[in-house]
Amino acid sequence: MWTMQATLTISSKNYSSWSLRGWLLCRMAGLDFEEIILSSDDPSTRAELLLLSPSFLVPRLTHGAVSVWDTLAIAAYLDELFPDTGLLPADRVQRAHCRSISGEMHSGFVNLRSALPMNLKAHYPGFKVWAGAQADIDRVASIWRDCFTTYGGPWLFGAKPTVADAMYAPVCTxxxxxxxxxxxxxxxxxxxxxxxxxxxxWVTAAKAEPDDLDELDVEF
Structure with a gap:
């Protein structure tokens, strides 16, 4: 099972937050995988980037005969495959908390995603955040502070990163x-x-990516 060939299909490293999440999970699990990067001309790639949806087929993990294309499903699959890597906390209560805040990131924060799309090459000092997005920012900060208070940091669930950190890493960017x-x-x-x-x-690779998606700045 562990020696089966694995590939992870992703899209733009500069723009795709979902690709980053799936890639981080695979690296955290220690999975040996090959990257397949879809062209920006691919319709599903552009849809994933423009609609900011977790439900498109990117990222997609293919492992032998198994194909998994939802980020949380990838996390669950890797946790089953590599249970000793600590993708989820060992404690049952902490695991439930980790799954809950990961699920909230997976399905929510639409205003934040729309108003502040991921763009690792850009920097906008003094950016004006509108009220709807600010509410999402405040909720994210509340989740993080609760984790720091409960588990002591520096990661959301203590001394090492978990699925939750992979889910919130694009928010940090x-x-x-x-x-x-x-x-x-x-x-x-x-x-x-x-x-x-x-x-x-990931950031180094993203910054080396060709600038062939400039129109996304307008379409977002």
């Missing part, structure tokens, strides 16, 4: 891109995430 003002604890968490070696690897 958005907060930095759009100069979102955060309290010290949340700002420190963003710094922790961005200093994560796998995040640095």
């Amino acid at each position: 958005r907060f930095l891109t759009y100069d979102v003002k955060l309290d010290p604890a949340c700002a420190a968490y963003c710094q922790t995430v961005m200093a994560w070696p796998v995040m640095q690897e």
